[in-house]
Amino acid sequence: MSKPLATKRSTPLSETALRGCFSAAGTGRLVRIEMNGAKYREILDENLFQSTQDPRLGHRFTFQQDNVPKHTDKTMQEWLRDKSLNVLEWPSQSPDLNPI
Numbered sequence: 001m002s003k004p005l006a007t008k009r010s011t012p013l014s015e016t017a018l019r020g021c022f023s024a025a026g027t028g029r030l031v032r033i034e035m036n037g038a039k040y041r042e043i044l045d046e047n048l049f050q051s052t053q054d055p056r057l058g059h060r061f062t063f064q065q066d067n068v069p070k071h072t073d074k075t076m077q078e079w080l081r082d083k084s085l086n087v088l089e090w091p092s093q094s095p096d097l098n099p100i
Contacts, residue, residue, distance in 0.1 A: 019043055025056040037070035041079050064088040 017035040021028035028051025031043055052061060063085045065071045080087055 019047070021048070021051050021061075023056075023061065026054065028052075028054065035070070037073055037076060040070050041076060044079075062086045062088050064090070066090055067092045 015035050016032070018030060018032050020030035029047050031047055033039060033043060048063075063080070065087070067090055070076065
């Protein structure tokens with residue numbers, strides 16, 4: 001009988017990702033990028049608040065993201081606090097429930 005292969009889960013330093021936003025009134029920008037923590041914050045700086053300027057989306061919103069390391073690191077948590085964003089709490093190790 002052969003032994004099962006050992007597996008190790010790792011998070012890549014960079015990955016290709018699509019980022020976007022939506023509300024009941026419509027959609028914001030969809031952006032394709034090579035992603036790491038610094039790039040993630042840069043994209044939010046350049047696109048998140050621009051999308052909320054669309055009158056269909058409104059200025060009151062809840063920000064949702066999963067718990068991958070680039071979303072939960074200390075630098076990102078400080079950025080979210082500095083921007084006074086209302087962030088949806090998300091369970092760690094949850095299945096992908098992202099509606100996008």
